Amino acid sequence: MLLNQIHGAVSKLYSRSSAIKNQGGSEYPPFLLFAEHERIVDLKHLYLTGAALISVCLITNISCGTVSEADTWLISIDNSTISVSEAAYAWIMLSPEQQNYFIQRGDHVNRFIVSLARKKMVIREIHRLNYLQRPDVIALGNAWIRRQASLLARETIIAAAEESITEDDINYFKDHMGTTVWYTVLPESPGEMLSGPAHLPELSRELAVHLDSMNPGDELPLSDGTLIRYDSVVVTDPVLVSETLENSERVTDFALQRLSAARGKADLERIADSILSAAEPGISDTAISDLTLYYSGLEDLIPEDSIVISRYGIMTSSDFEQEIEYQSGFMPVQPYDAVWLEWFIDITLLNDALMHYFVAVNPEQYANLSVERDAWMLSIASDKLFSDEVYSVIGITPELIRDEFDNLIEIPIIPEKRSIQCVQIQSDDVYAYETALSEANGVDSIIEGCGFWKLLSEDNPPSNITRLLLMEEIPGFRGEEVFAMLPGDTVTWSSLSSLFEDYEYMAFRLVEIYPPHTATFEELEEDLYQTVRVRLEEERTSVWLEELGEKYSLVINEDLLPSLPSDPALWITY
Amino acid sequence: MRFILILLALALVVYANSETTDVDFVRGSVGGNGSDAFLDELDYIDLEALGGSVRCVGVGFDGANFWVSDAQSGGGPLWIHVIDGVTHNLITTFDQYETEGWGLRDLCCDGTYMFGSQDNEVDYYDIGTYDYAGYYICNAVSPNRAQGWDGTHFYTGSGSANVYQVTWDGVSGSTASYTTWSTAVTNGKTYGAAWDAYNDCLWVSTNNYDYMIYQIDSNGDLIADHTYNIEIAGGCTPGIYSGSYDNQLWVLEQGSPDALHCYETAPLALEPDSWGSIKTLF
Numbered sequence: 001m002l003l004n005q006i007h008g009a010v011s012k013l014y015s016r017s018s019a020i021k022n023q024g025g026s027e028y029p030p031f032l033l034f035a036e037h038e039r040i041v042d043l044k045h046l047y048l049t050g051a052a053l054i055s056v057c058l059i060t061n062i063s064c065g066t067v068s069e070a071d072t073w074l075i076s077i078d079n080s081t082i083s084v085s086e087a088a089y090a091w092i093m094l095s096p097e098q099q100n101y102f103i104q105r106g107d108h109v110n111r112f113i114v115s116l117a118r119k120k121m122v123i124r125e126i127h128r129l130n131y132l133q134r135p136d137v138i139a140l141g142n143a144w145i146r147r148q149a150s151l152l153a154r155e156t157i158i159a160a161a162e163e164s165i166t167e168d169d170i171n172y173f174k175d176h177m178g179t180t181v182w183y184t185v186l187p188e189s190p191g192e193m194l195s196g197p198a199h200l201p202e203l204s205r206e207l208a209v210h211l212d213s214m215n216p217g218d219e220l221p222l223s224d225g226t227l228i229r230y231d232s233v234v235v236t237d238p239v240l241v242s243e244t245l246e247n248s249e250r251v252t253d254f255a256l257q258r259l260s261a262a263r264g265k266a267d268l269e270r271i272a273d274s275i276l277s278a279a280e281p282g283i284s285d286t287a288i289s290d291l292t293l294y295y296s297g298l299e300d301l302i303p304e305d306s307i308v309i310s311r312y313g314i315m316t317s318s319d320f321e322q323e324i325e326y327q328s329g330f331m332p333v334q335p336y337d338a339v340w341l342e343w344f345i346d347i348t349l350l351n352d353a354l355m356h357y358f359v360a361v362n363p364e365q366y367a368n369l370s371v372e373r374d375a376w377m378l379s380i381a382s383d384k385l386f387s388d389e390v391y392s393v394i395g396i397t398p399e400l401i402r403d404e405f406d407n408l409i410e411i412p413i414i415p416e417k418r419s420i421q422c423v424q425i426q427s428d429d430v431y432a433y434e435t436a437l438s439e440a441n442g443v444d445s446i447i448e449g450c451g452f453w454k455l456l457s458e459d460n461p462p463s464n465i466t467r468l469l470l471m472e473e474i475p476g477f478r479g480e481e482v483f484a485m486l487p488g489d490t491v492t493w494s495s496l497s498s499l500f501e502d503y504e505y506m507a508f509r510l511v512e513i514y515p516p517h518t519a520t521f522e523e524l525e526e527d528l529y530q531t532v533r534v535r536l537e538e539e540r541t542s543v544w545l546e547e548l549g550e551k552y553s554l555v556i557n558e559d560l561l562p563s564l565p566s567d568p569a570l571w572i573t574y
Numbered sequence: 575m576r577f578i579l580i581l582l583a584l585a586l587v588v589y590a591n592s593e594t595t596d597v598d599f600v601r602g603s604v605g606g607n608g609s610d611a612f613l614d615e616l617d618y619i620d621l622e623a624l625g626g627s628v629r630c631v632g633v634g635f636d637g638a639n640f641w642v643s644d645a646q647s648g649g650g651p652l653w654i655h656v657i658d659g660v661t662h663n664l665i666t667t668f669d670q671y672e673t674e675g676w677g678l679r680d681l682c683c684d685g686t687y688m689f690g691s692q693d694n695e696v697d698y699y700d701i702g703t704y705d706y707a708g709y710y711i712c713n714a715v716s717p718n719r720a721q722g723w724d725g726t727h728f729y730t731g732s733g734s735a736n737v738y739q740v741t742w743d744g745v746s747g748s749t750a751s752y753t754t755w756s757t758a759v760t761n762g763k764t765y766g767a768a769w770d771a772y773n774d775c776l777w778v779s780t781n782n783y784d785y786m787i788y789q790i791d792s793n794g795d796l797i798a799d800h801t802y803n804i805e806i807a808g809g810c811t812p813g814i815y816s817g818s819y820d821n822q823l824w825v826l827e828q829g830s831p832d833a834l835h836c837y838e839t840a841p842l843a844l845e846p847d848s849w850g851s852i853k854t855l856f
Contacts, residue, residue: 090855094855098854098855101851101854102851102854105851111851114851115848115851115852115854115855116855118848118851118852119852119855119856122852147772150772151772154771154772177743177744177745178743178744178745178748179743180741180743180751196741196751197741197751197752197753198741199741199742199743199744202726234751236743236745236748236749237747237748240745240746240747240748241745241748243746243747244708244744244745244746244747250707251744253686254686254744255744257684257685257686258726258744261685261725261726262725262726264725265725265726330822331770331773331789331823332787332789332798332800332802334798334800337798339796339797339798340797340798343775343791343797347773347774350774351772378856379853379856382852382853382856383853386849390849424783451782451783453783454783454784455783455784455785455805475783475805477830500781500806500828501631501676503733538848541848541849542848545848
């Protein structure tokens with residue numbers, strides 16, 4: 001709400017500002033230049049800053065009654081202009097991190113103005129090519145708003161649960177604190193469900209009272225007929241309970257937190273179940289199987305395959321491809337694994353249900369989220385456009401990489417590498433290892449079966465002999481020790497060093513040394529590939545942006561730019 | 575982790591020698607990939623640069639700040655560092671209450687207290703005052719190394735495949751009840767736990783030198799084991815990252831240096847300089 005008020009205040013201020021100063025046929029009101037910004041927290045900060053600055057500037061301009069350079073055009077795109085003051089507003093609306101991006105790279109005024117102009121061209125290109133209507137962009141937008149709305153739904157539900165906690169609830173909690181129960185729902189039936197251990201006062205009041213009225217072994221139905229069997233109980237020492245209850249304030253806070261969490265969790269499940277029951281989602285096992293095969297690289301994607309059909313609509317394989325891409329921004333994903341995919345579909349449906357709940361209970365806030373979603377989609381669309389115009393255009397051939405190598409002014413030296421045999425000794429085996437060190441061939445029997453660094457091995461199956469390693473790659477922080485060993489000493493096993501806390505130790509012996517040498521093409525090939533790729537991408541980007549500049553008749557007022565203060569925030573009144 | 579850093583350093587040297595001076599990152603796609611998307615970092619905190627020792631082991635998040643347990647070897651009490659979740663500045667360091675050796679391992683917060691354990695007792699501290707507030711006993715395992723909290727139950731485990739679900743009644747000094755909730759950590763090296771409320775699952779970090787982290791559903795069944803770039807993990811926790819107030823998974827790496835890593839999973843691609851400047855404005 002506060003954010004809306006601030007937003008409204010800034011908008012009103014801007015309307016006033018435009019009415020006073022709008023002379024250049026500007027295409028974008030300054031505030032809207034960055035209305036696409038996606039982070040609420042940043043916006044809150046920026047709106048506050050912007051409102052304060054705009055207020056000061058308005059007062060200054062109105063009181064002076066002058067027309068300054070602030071109204072002069074700075075950027076022209078297809079005869080629409082962005083004025084000096086509008087560019088200043090755009091700068092002010094950036095977060096400190098965004099401003100620092102330009103400041104730290106030097107020549108920040110030119111860099112910022114050029115980037116601002118290019119951004120506007122990119123947005124025009126996005127609209128011209130209908131990127132915002134692309135199914136993948138729309139699906140990503142749906143994923144974004146589902147996540148945000150379901151997170152807010154959770155907060156709403158937990159907050160409502162907390163508000164519902166009464167003094168009586170707290171007193172009941174305190175009266176029964178320390179009682180832990182085990183019970184069975186629908187005992188000896190197909191739906192039997194064992195529950196517990198559960199802290200009695202954190203159960204629903206009806207169930208808690210019900211169990212409290214029974215003795216272990218009793219079976220009695222709840223008011224809805226559900227049969228409950230009271231299995232067992234553990235009661236904490238009353239002296240300890242009394243001592244804890246002495247700090248009444250702390251226990252009250254604790255009770256409030258626990259009851260809110262328990263009640264909120266129950267409410268959340270009830271709400272989601274209710275919505276999902278009404279939606280009647282049907283999930284296609286065949287379509288899930290097809291999708292896992294796609295992610296396994298065994299089949300093509302069948303975009304129109306219906307994964308979920310419900311009263312809210314259909315979610316296809318194509319939709320889930322985007323859902324998974326979005327999810328991969330937050331957690332590891334394994335869509336080629338049917339177990340993971342089925343879990344992910346369930347979670348998506350749960351969050352979809354919570355989003356529908358949020359739309360129903362808080363339509364205003366959802367509308368605000370939709371605005372943010374649109375801004376986020378614009379950013380995603382720009383990535384897609386860039387990928388299509390740059391990434392998918394460049395071609396990196398083996399000849400290009402070879403040329404890069406041949407043109408290196410100085411071929412780097414690869415430092416010495418060493419291979420070792422190394423194992424992880426458990427604390428129980430330390431004595432045996434140290435005893436074996438003094439016996440010929442004794443160590444072999446000890447290290448057999450010990451753990452080792454599988455990822456350092458080149459063997460198949462992996463062995464406890466590593467590939468050639470740089471000093472920094474030696475595990476257990478023993479690189480200096482390994483590299484200090486005499487080259488011919490390949491039989492002496494090392495002393496033990498603690499690896500992890502005090503229950504695991506490392507032992508090693510030297511196996512092989514590969515001396516420093518001039519890098520070969522093969523050793524540098526991967527890095528050279530990256531170098532060539534970055535260079536070609538930059539070259540292609542420049543060409544594409546030049547093309548856009550011509551297409552949209554981009555002109556920057558280079559006569560004016562050098563005379564402007566180095567702090568763009570000052571341009572408002574310049 | 576170290577050899578990955580070396581490769582990264584080599585790559586950066588190569589990039590530095592090219593014309594491109596701005597190295598920015600953009601998310602790529604996971605479509606059609608047969609392997610797990612490699613975890614990429616959203617955020618990073620060098621604990622040793624903040625005054626932590628090489629013996630940082632656990633991490634929890636109190637809703638605003640990270641708490642890191644540190645078994646410093648310089649003598650005297652062991653430490654807990656409190657680090658601002660947004661700025662990543664050190665707020666304070668205070669002493670653990672009567673711990674020794676490696677002290678408290680992984681940490682977790684229930685909204686009121688921060689919990690950690692060095693044996694079969696789980697100590698808890700007031701997150702407002704940093705005061706030691708009490709303990710409970712849990713005989714599931716010693717120490718109760720991993721610490722996670724889902725709003726109702728704690729989750730713990732130590733150096734095995736087992737993860738235990740723990741019910742504590744809130745009484746200081748009481749003995750908590752527990753069940754063996756999961757045996758899904760197949761590398762057998764449970765170290766840290768973090769409940770992911772949004773995805774309704776538990777993440778378990780491990781120290782088996784195999785770069786594995788486990789994702790377990792609310793029934794204790796394995797959803798997936800994932801490969802990432804931490805060889806030896808300590809604890810883990812959900813927490814905010816500096817780019818967003820959304821919770822992300824943070825994992826403590828016991829490496830060089832000890833550090834907190836915040837992950838996303840989409841593969842990264844280097845962006846050209848000019849496009850990086852434009853994208854900064856979106």
